[in-house]
Amino acid sequence: MGIISSNAVADRGRAAARILRAADTATRDAALTAIARHLEADAAAILSANAQDVAAAVAEGIAASLVDRLTLDPQRLDALAAAVRAVAALDDPVGRIVDDRRLHNGLELIKVRVPIGRVLVVYEARPNVTVDVAALCIKSGNVALLRGSSSARATNAALGNAVRRGLADAGLPEDAVLSIEGTRAELGELVSDPATADIVVPRGGEALKDFLLEHSRIPVLAAAGGNCHVYLDREADQAMAVAITVNAKVQRPGVCNAAETLLVHADRLDLLAPVLGALHEAGVELRGCDRTRAAVDLPIAAATDADWSTEYLDLVLAVRVVDDLDAALEHIDRYATGHSEAIVTDSLEAARRFVDVVDSACVYVNASTRFTDGGEYGMGAEVGNSTARLHVRGPIGLEDLTTTKYVVTGTGQIRA
């Protein structure tokens, strides 16, 4: 591997993409099965390379949580191989016919799913992304250009070795998965050239995403943060209000589909004691508007404007009493990031209006925001969750790594 120049990435990636997009399902699946086998056979070498990266990270004084994300053990490595086999077992999105018609002049038109081409993924410490992304790209007929963290360099090299041998076993080009190294500035140059790849997918923090949005002339498919809302309507059932709010906030607070703000209809201040009480017991720090703080006898800090737009990703919740459904909709329109919002209500009319007006990727009626997830939606593997408005919105599945092609077959038709 090593640093390869921008031109080399474009040329080698393009040559490999040409072969990948004509490879059939069985060949791509055979490569995945072979990769899983090599990952298992190479376990000792991979774990020893990982131990080297981990030792270097510890010596550099990197935070324990990051060291944990970097670390592989036999169990995690087995899970990696199993994930590759699970991707192989998914339906092939490539070749799926999504539209077909016969035109007035007898032409037969089909619209068929084809690989996007070359997917550049920029990610941080977790070495499992190397294998996950390689597997998803191979399955969908795409070339993966991987730009991992330098802190995982030895691990990624060992994993890449297994991936390349699996590709070769199936007769696919090793360049179907290319590793790219280099500084942040070199990455900026790379993505400023539209020839480098067809899309860029950042998998990391907001800073990485902003860097790519700033510098990339290649379309960026960004998984975005979620400032998610739960709204308790005038017609909310109390037990449901408690269960959904607690689940949306507490079940896994560090992820993008967790709730960050609770909105409560002014006629239902009676919900505040049971809902906020349960949250308080679950260890949630509360920050409320004046009406919230006056209505209930719990330790609630005064919320500021900043709280309405903060994605805490932690056991903290902002709480606001709103005059009515319209006020809730206005709050959401102003502060939501377009990820996931929920209403708890028994009113069909309120549910309908919430669903129609809330402009988010995923809108819930009487269910927790935590369900926004490719696995939960029955899509198999997911690449992230999109709050963009073009191409894909919501969980990004395997099919979203494809584009379409029209194939028009005639008997000599010409245009009049």
Added chain:
Amino acid sequence: MGIISSNAVADRGRAAARILRAADTATRDAALTAIARHLEADAAAILSANAQDVAAAVAEGIAASLVDRLTLDPQRLDALAAAVRAVAALDDPVGRIVDDRRLHNGLELIKVRVPIGRVLVVYEARPNVTVDVAALCIKSGNVALLRGSSSARATNAALGNAVRRGLADAGLPEDAVLSIEGTRAELGELVSDPATADIVVPRGGEALKDFLLEHSRIPVLAAAGGNCHVYLDREADQAMAVAITVNAKVQRPGVCNAAETLLVHADRLDLLAPVLGALHEAGVELRGCDRTRAAVDLPIAAATDADWSTEYLDLVLAVRVVDDLDAALEHIDRYATGHSEAIVTDSLEAARRFVDVVDSACVYVNASTRFTDGGEYGMGAEVGNSTARLHVRGPIGLEDLTTTKYVVTGTGQIRA
């Protein structure tokens, strides 16, 4: 109208979008019908404003072809009103359910089409774009932000007047169609702010597109140029080869789906005389490789490398003899812009391989490239033709001005 600041565009556009996306089909169609009516009733005022723009353009010495594009007459104005009524008659893409399932836990999930939000269209002299784009955006529930040419300012103001009154008649906000003026530099600033709009669509020359790709932090949905190919295979039928090549080159040479390069299998040099002869008779200037020039007794200039990548948009054709199908595929892979390519063949195997390997938006077997068009494909109105790989590829229809939203309805489900 006049110049409105970047913040004003974002705020007013967002407020209007919130109303538009909740407006039902009947209301949006009523606005379109009212707009058509106002365009007819305002004919005198619109034509007089247009005469003013045309006089100024003539005084400035602008090229006659541009003056013609700028000019409206009673017939063109009638056609504009008719086009608005035709858009009203199309199926509503908004609210269409594109997927639905019941999840294992009983949740009901639907994936429904919703407006993208705010569509900024930057276009040049033709005032009909003002009305076309406004109609397509209103139909698809989007706010249109229109940035036309200063040379059509008076005309656009008069047309905008009719559009706004039509919106008001239907009870929709006049800000559903906002006109933006200002210099190129101000446009650059406007699109550098992601809050301005949800997508930008350039409708103009390559320079405008490049400017937007360079400066925009808003996703750009660009209709791209077409360096389109016709390949005559070893098994090509001679009559079909002549008819398709002539149609693809001659029927309307100035458009993006016209052929620019002809590739001919080396075993079929016999096709060169009838095909190139017919093109020559039709007034096409030919530029060929050495083998082409040696094979046929016609005036054919020597093609240089530059010819393979040139989109002539004129009665000029580059011609190259290739060793076999694979050599044709290699040429296309290297030089095509991913728009439309055709093979003429009686071989099912060659057709299949061409269709599988050619990575263009539209691939034709035994039919002219000239069919790449939303109208021909039965899609109704089209916004352009996309050679991008995300969101839409090929003709951009009304549905492509929408995104999707997941609506998940439960009975209190929480995530375990």
